[in-house]
Amino acid sequence: MILFFGTKTGKKQTKTLNTVSCPYCAQKGTLMTVSQSNYVHLFWIPIFKLKTSKFAECSHCKRGFYEEEFTPGMEKGLNR
Ligand SMILES: [Zn+2]
Known part of the structure; x- marks a missing residue:
């Protein structure tokens, strides 16, 4: 039996931080975060x-x- 096992990248989620100011240029509402999860799949x-x-x-x-x-x-x- 062959096991199909490995890792897989999940869905990308983006979010704009409207109330947070950028630590570098101090502009508010310009930051966007991207989070992506990696899964182990079988x-x-x-x-x-x-x-x-x-x-x-x-x-x-x-x-x-x-x-x-x-x-x-x-x-x-x-x-x-
Ligand atoms: Zn900035």
Whole structure:
């Protein structure tokens, strides 16, 4: 029997943080976050979530932020 086992990338979710200002250029409402989850699948059925990668981008200064650089305000805006 062959086991089809591997990892799969989940749906991309984007969110605009309207109430959060950019830590770099201080513009409000220009930050957009993208989160994408990776799953371990067996026969293409997701078994468990591996990790969620998150990053943010500012549409004003075009700076990208990794999850480690998120400010508490960004985290709050993202989890709301
Ligand atoms: Zn900015």
